[in-house]
Amino acid sequence: MVKTYNRIERIKGSIAQVQAEGVKLGELAQIKTKDGRVTLAEVISFDHNRVNLQVYSGTKGVSTGDQIRFLARPMRVPFGNSLLGRVFSGSGSPIDNGPEVLEEPIDIGGPSFNPSRRIIPRKMVKTNIPMIDMFNTLVISQKIPIFSIPGEPYNELLARIASQTDADIIVLGGMGLKFDDYQYFKNYFSKSGAIDKTTMFIHLASDPVVECILVPDLALAVAEQFAIQNKNVLCLLTDMTAFSDALKEIAISMERVPSNRGYPGSLYSDLAARYEKAVDIEGSGSITVITVTTMPGNDVTHPVPDNTGYITEGQFYLHGGKIDPFGSLSRLKQQVMGKVTRKDHSDLANAMIRLYADAKKARDRESMGFRLSAWDKKLLKYSYEFESNMMDLAVNLDIDEQLELGWSILAKCFDRNETGLKAEWLDKYGKWDK
Amino acid sequence: MDKEFAKGRIVAAQGNLMTVEFEGIIRQNEVVYVQTGSEKLKGEVIEINGNEAKVQVFELTNGIKLNDEVSFTGDLLFVELGPGLLKNVYDGLQNPLEEVAQAKGYFLPRGVYLNALPRGVKWEFTPIAKKGDTVEKGDFLGSVPEGVISHKIMVPFQFQGKGTIIEVKKKGSYTVEEEIAKIKDEEGKIHSVNMIQKWPAKFPLRLGERVLPTEKLSTACRIIDGPFPVAKGGTFCTPGPFGAGKTVLQHQISKYAEIEVVVVVACGERAGEVVELLREFPHLDDPKTGKKLMDRTCIICNTSSMPVAARESSVYVGVTIAEYYRQMGVDTLLLADSTSRWAQALREMSGRLEEIPGEEAFPAYLASRISEFYERAGVIRFKNGDTASLTIGGSVSPAGGNFEEPVTQATLAVVGCFLGLSRSRSDARRFPAIDPLISWSKYLDRFAEYGKVDNSAIIKKAQEFIHEGNEIGKKMSVVGEEGIQIDDIVLYLKGEFYDSVFLQQNAFDKVDTATDEKRQKEQLSIIKIVLDRDFVFEERDEARSFFLNLTDKVIQWNYTPMDNKSYGEKKMEIIRMIEG
Ligand SMILES: Nc1ncnc2c1ncn2[C@@H]1O[C@H](COP(=O)(O)OP(=O)(O)OP(=O)(O)O)[C@@H](O)[C@H]1O
């Protein structure tokens, strides 16, 4: 039952209004422009027969005489194994010159997971990056952002995580991506081989703003289907600030009253609805969500990082190309540290961070020209060892190797009794000569 | 009721807000159902104008179209009350989530509304009233054991005037739907009563006389029970930036507070946090009763990805259930995490209604809604002189962690106790991160006035050390330790000592996690000795290392169970150390 209309009555922002009968909220329409372009639009409201359509590719150049066809179905995305290795736009069409995907479509933005069916997360996601695995262990079903100043290598970090992780499937959602970054991801994944287990939904900075908003929903709908099919999925979304800015732009063009710095009052719920897709399904797969949230002006109290902090389970701070060991926190780490990882994990990690904090103070004393004690000098040596071996994002080691490395660094810099670690661990794992 | 309810049809829709053209008589806040395809979606009337009503739908609205049928129910949004509420987990519309999962699987499909109370369970009924008694609404007809409490079956709260009992069922087991009594009203009409009551969620349920809360609620959290206590029947709030520890604190209180029934409302926060309660509570013992914690707990869970409109009602559903238990004479505690999410739900709806926005786009009535909510707390006295309380604690999530925002400010204006969590304390891992410099409780003086606490002198003194110590600390960071008098350093160290061994508490140590009143008293007696004593130190370092050692000793003592043999020894050792 496809209906066609030929008269657009009003165009404003990304919204086009038509007179139409029997259309449903959320229904998709196709707009065919005079110059032969075809774009999708979604019914976002109606008042009697006046129907408002949000046009995915924007209303630029749309004419009052363009042809509108209602498709009697909501936005969907094809799903199947043939998505792996492929790249799609924010409206779900292939942008990698590959063929159309002929798989059964699934709904996007589906219902939420029943809390009473959730389980306490207890499995680790390995990234082989020490600042994550060893100090802020990621747990299956966790949702965690990378808080970063624009310009930091956050996309490099995501690419690295994707290539080193033991997850079964990677779904990457890019929002407001620069073309260079998109190419970077593609090349990196091809080289590392991760591309074969990866699906990408990419909205480039130059693409229409409505498509930006669709990216997380497409990515998460696909991730959810894989999870139901017993796959552990890592969903990477970059940059959620671009996503929020797209929400802001659309809300303002629809004359919604903004709540805080122009962002709509629903920003918290809009972000949470996406992040909360993270889940570990009992007896089946899982979704773990790592995002990038760039902080305008390096300000954590900016509405986007602020609302995000209230939703996620901790955060990684990216500073000067490294994951900051102090502000970063995985709120779920205690679920796996020393439980699924080696018994000394938690104590070793805490001791190393404590020593690094002391070492930072010694570095301050050094830079202020104070005389340094013998202990200060040990700490200094330790700080350089720690930074080059543990904090470097290029390190790629299994968690057990990371722990061994940690013990080696301690042995290299300190005496056995200076670490404050339990005798039990020192005896079992310490690397000092007996 | 047999009257015809109004009917209508959808004429406009945007997001969750529907405009409905109707025929018949409708009420503000009446519950409606929108029929879309094969699904029936619940909604609520929020504005009426001529023959058009604005309806907010509690679920995803995809697929709704012009002329979809709307049926009015004549009822306001009500809460189903009766035995079986405890141990249960509901969404914001009181759907039992476990049953929904059994019927529908992993996800929460829309348009599923199941009975809140289990219909098949038989309850052991013991009559209290007898034939011929004169009764009125809220009077006890009988009781059934529910977990740890004796659940009273009451004369329906809507019952008008005096009634005469025609019949009460004899002792035996009955389901909630079976008749357990017949009551004749003043007009001679006979009412059949079963165990189910219904009450409109947005109206306070309070039968009895309100009296001033003067009893202390023991939370086993020292920084609360000491300097910032909460009254049974009082209100408190815990605002704080993300990650400051609001949720951990609420979970702690829900576990250890000395109270008979706890209602937890997880309102617009993470689903994962509710799961901890769901999975842990059935296994944790309630030290007071020996039963499981879950037996005294009811959880309302409308987490952040569940429909926003139902988030608004979740808070009211929770507080109505809590009031219901208070009505049977049970001391009840309601915890809501986070009231800011509820306020945001109000804001979203207000925006769609195009109401004139107030500060940060919150509606102008935000403050009055917040105060109406907290006002549902309180102590009531019944006809027989017994009293029961409902205590309400809400967490607040201020934007940017800045308390100068509408929700925090409106909350501070109505609560009796403010437990402000600060970023500086959580960053320094001084947990619970309640900041002793900004928090306050109006109950501390009241308890002293009513002779209900005897530690207020030492607590007040310790607080002075905290404030003065903080001033000295600030100076120290400017001029360095060298610039400070040794006496002042000792004062500062005494403040730090009190902070470390009393105000801070390790939630992850199985002994320190909860401290009862008796033990707090002992700890305070040690603190009193330390604060009162004139220590003489030659060197600053000497003072520092003395207090460092002392602090460490007391913390170790805090980790020792009271019934452990070494408990007394450790205490003596501490006293010897103080007295040099
Ligand atoms: N009493 C405590 N003892 C030790 N650690 C704590 C304590 N309270 C909080 N934490 C730490 O702080 C983290 C965050 O706590 P919590 O989840 O309660 O914060 P929150 O204020 O509820 O944050 P949000 O606003 O994001 O929900 C915890 O995961 C834990 O690591």
Ligand SMILES: [Mg+2]
């Ligand atoms: Mg919280």
